[in-house]
Amino acid sequence: MSEDERHRSDLLYTLMDTYIKNDVLSVQESIVNHVEYTIARSRYHFDDFEAYQATAYSTRDRLIESWNDTQQYFHDQDPKRVYYLSMEFLVGRSLLNALYNLNLKGLYREALEQLGYNLEIIKERERDAALGNGGLGRLASCFLDSMATENLPAWGYGLRYQYGMFRQTIQDGFQRENPDYWLTLGNPWEIERPNVTYPVSFYGHVSAREEDGRQIFVWNPAEQVDAVAYDNPIPGYRTANTINLRLWSAKPSREFDLESFNSGDYVASILEKQNAESISSVLYPDDRTYKGKELRLKQQHFFVSATLQDILRRYTAQHGSLENFSDKVALQLNDTHPTIGIAELMRLLMDVYKWGWTASWEATTKVFSFTNHTVLPEALEQWPVELLQELLPRHMQIIYDINWRFLQELRAKFGNDQAREYRMSIIQEGDEKMVRMAHLALVASHTVNGVAEIHSELIKQTIFEDFYEMYPKKFQNKTNGVTPRRWLAFCNPPLRNLINETLGTDAWISRLDLLEGLKSHADDGEFQSRWVEVKQLAKAKLAAKIKELCGVEVSTDALFDVQVKRIHEYKRQVLNILGIIHRYDQIRNMSEEEKADVVPRVCIIGGKAAPGYELAKRIIKLISAVSQRVNNDPAVGDLLKVVFIPDYNVSLAEVIVPGSELSQHISTAGTEASGTSNMKFAMNGCLIIGTMDGANVEIAEEIGDDNIFIFGALAHEVPKLRTERADLKVDDRFAHVVRLISSGEFGYADFFTPIVDAVQGSDYYLVANDFPAYLRAQDAVDRTYKNSSIWTRMSIMSVAGCGKFSSDRTIRQYATEIWGVEPCERPRPPNAPEGY
Numbered sequence: 001m002s003e004d005e006r007h008r009s010d011l012l013y014t015l016m017d018t019y020i021k022n023d024v025l026s027v028q029e030s031i032v033n034h035v036e037y038t039i040a041r042s043r044y045h046f047d048d049f050e051a052y053q054a055t056a057y058s059t060r061d062r063l064i065e066s067w068n069d070t071q072q073y074f075h076d077q078d079p080k081r082v083y084y085l086s087m088e089f090l091v092g093r094s095l096l097n098a099l100y101n102l103n104l105k106g107l108y109r110e111a112l113e114q115l116g117y118n119l120e121i122i123k124e125r126e127r128d129a130a131l132g133n134g135g136l137g138r139l140a141s142c143f144l145d146s147m148a149t150e151n152l153p154a155w156g157y158g159l160r161y162q163y164g165m166f167r168q169t170i171q172d173g174f175q176r177e178n179p180d181y182w183l184t185l186g187n188p189w190e191i192e193r194p195n196v197t198y199p200v201s202f203y204g205h206v207s208a209r210e211e212d213g214r215q216i217f218v219w220n221p222a223e224q225v226d227a228v229a230y231d232n233p234i235p236g237y238r239t240a241n242t243i244n245l246r247l248w249s250a251k252p253s254r255e256f257d258l259e260s261f262n263s264g265d266y267v268a269s270i271l272e273k274q275n276a277e278s279i280s281s282v283l284y285p286d287d288r289t290y291k292g293k294e295l296r297l298k299q300q301h302f303f304v305s306a307t308l309q310d311i312l313r314r315y316t317a318q319h320g321s322l323e324n325f326s327d328k329v330a331l332q333l334n335d336t337h338p339t340i341g342i343a344e345l346m347r348l349l350m351d352v353y354k355w356g357w358t359a360s361w362e363a364t365t366k367v368f369s370f371t372n373h374t375v376l377p378e379a380l381e382q383w384p385v386e387l388l389q390e391l392l393p394r395h396m397q398i399i400y401d402i403n404w405r406f407l408q409e410l411r412a413k414f415g416n417d418q419a420r421e422y423r424m425s426i427i428q429e430g431d432e433k434m435v436r437m438a439h440l441a442l443v444a445s446h447t448v449n450g451v452a453e454i455h456s457e458l459i460k461q462t463i464f465e466d467f468y469e470m471y472p473k474k475f476q477n478k479t480n481g482v483t484p485r486r487w488l489a490f491c492n493p494p495l496r497n498l499i500n501e502t503l504g505t506d507a508w509i510s511r512l513d514l515l516e517g518l519k520s521h522a523d524d525g526e527f528q529s530r531w532v533e534v535k536q537l538a539k540a541k542l543a544a545k546i547k548e549l550c551g552v553e554v555s556t557d558a559l560f561d562v563q564v565k566r567i568h569e570y571k572r573q574v575l576n577i578l579g580i581i582h583r584y585d586q587i588r589n590m591s592e593e594e595k596a597d598v599v600p601r602v603c604i605i606g607g608k609a610a611p612g613y614e615l616a617k618r619i620i621k622l623i624s625a626v627s628q629r630v631n632n633d634p635a636v637g638d639l640l641k642v643v644f645i646p647d648y649n650v651s652l653a654e655v656i657v658p659g660s661e662l663s664q665h666i667s668t669a670g671t672e673a674s675g676t677s678n679m680k681f682a683m684n685g686c687l688i689i690g691t692m693d694g695a696n697v698e699i700a701e702e703i704g705d706d707n708i709f710i711f712g713a714l715a716h717e718v719p720k721l722r723t724e725r726a727d728l729k730v731d732d733r734f735a736h737v738v739r740l741i742s743s744g745e746f747g748y749a750d751f752f753t754p755i756v757d758a759v760q761g762s763d764y765y766l767v768a769n770d771f772p773a774y775l776r777a778q779d780a781v782d783r784t785y786k787n788s789s790i791w792t793r794m795s796i797m798s799v800a801g802c803g804k805f806s807s808d809r810t811i812r813q814y815a816t817e818i819w820g821v822e823p824c825e826r827p828r829p830p831n832a833p834e835g836y
């Protein structure tokens, strides 16, 4: 620092209090200032929503302090950094999470209370940031929380969609989709960076010229838009580190095609430019089905191009050149969605930084790693060559070059094996040539990982078999995890407090293995009754939510049985609803005496269907129709209630998960890569009924087979069962419940025909096959529930065995086994208040 700079910095230091102070009055001052000066309301008169906004801004001030200092520290230390590239971040709400992480919740609650506001009430006014579809997006958000908490020099990169995941309403039992314009009332958490802007190009043509004896390619794009950065601070839990989630928003280019303005219609030109914004405007709501939509590919390129330009600029600004870039940077591809970034990095290195092919390829293959999240073939992205050629002509060239070299390598290793080349080529031949994005990712990444042990094994035997043979060392497993902050400590305070008291510490919140200490209390009768009390509190909250959203009164004495996730055939909501119909049919035919022995149940189902996924939408209607029937049948009463909770999202999950006692994770074995809600439920003392699929396998291993209800065909049996499906002797009970649907017992018989046909025909997901085993497992659930002490013991053991499923563990494994990055913890400022 020069003399002048030091003088200026001293002056600024005295002008500004370094940190907001941690006393009630300072917090109130900060909130009221924001009421008056940020949202421009009168400090004498502001409502709950405005109180939320001002509180959020006040909290953000603290995050900005911490963010700035963390980034400065990263800059000074200059460690290897990791960037997590994801098209989805399912963030949910931020206020409580930030206050808890900063250890300021109590202080803010008190400060607000004295002003006449209730934190519990105003926090409900925050809109969810729903920039993701489901598991994949939520995983990305859990990872950010863990990367911050583990003090990793990490950033997330994504898109700032103006319309997040659609809002689901149920009208007459049918799903309706409504736009989620979540930014209408502003987003206090983000910081717009108009000066961090990059041009992103599309279309046009490529020309070549000689320069210093080398061929240089020049892309002359026909369209350009600007990507503007929006930063979202992500605080770690009880650390002074705050990392960044940088989201890009598309804006009309400031410079590109200025001539067109002079050439004719000024107004038309402006309107034309305005279209640029559509690139980042909407999240595609198709979960796991790829549709070859041009706009989607534009989004992907827009996202990675801005991200890579930003990363390269940051690196060169600090190091003067790109030397050692690949030793100092790791880039994680969250699924294939950002894979076009491989070609974009090659392009930037070769065409802009003038590196040769070999050096560019060496660097590219050293920085990228790739996570696969599904074995479902319909989710594997393939772009038509023709489309890529038109939209990104230079990238298409580069992909052909990569493929040409890859095929050489293939021949060198396996000789002339045309069938293999055909299978493995990045370009799929055929009537319509396609670019297989997963193959591009596999060729260019140093590591590919699955997300649970069984899944990581399966990809080696199925979709990536050939690649496993070629590059066995690239393949790894990283079992998913969830953040125990949001998904236990913050969403379930009564359970948190009980655990704290029992373990005598809250250290488990960042070292989840410590939950093991609960095991020795599992049989303690007094502890068990407190455990039950805590569950009852959460059930009461959930019951109130159900009343509010569905208008159905449910008894908290009943067993709360839950299945909440995206609606998909492979997740088998149909198996659940067939089981419910069976239960209903039994109850209505029982004598009063028999009824006295029934365990009352509330069956709760929730989840969104992709708007174009017809069958999934029919399944929602079937659930609604069954619930109509069951809930209004006087012969059933409180013994069975069925509710479909509309608009399942992160903040609803924070109420549903703690209040559940049984949760269903019943996908056909081998189809659910991991699942992460299974971990959240188990962590909250909810027992699992599930198949040997995804992370269920490891959950059973960790908490013990006795503490989980496992049923159904195993993954290795599934292929054979599918071929033998025609010979299956269908269980009478199955045939009966299916007949009830097709005979119109629940109305809409014709509308439900495709569902009936699916399970009676090829039954790809083996619903009929697993039905008897499912009913047996459900019987075991009922029997066990009658013995509260055994049930409670299982519930305690579930929580105690969940240590492995913290995303902190997952992230530490990524850091050491894939990224090669180390923690970079900012020292706590000497005069910083507790919790800073």
Ligand code: C3B
Binding pocket: 133, 134, 135, 136, 137, 139, 287, 288, 335, 373, 374, 379, 451, 480, 672, 673, 674, 675, 676, 694
């Ligand atoms: C999901 C998978 O379906 C889940 O099993 C898995 O737990 C999560 O990813 C996180 O790994 N997934 C998703 O939500 N969207 C996709 N396109 C693919 C997988």
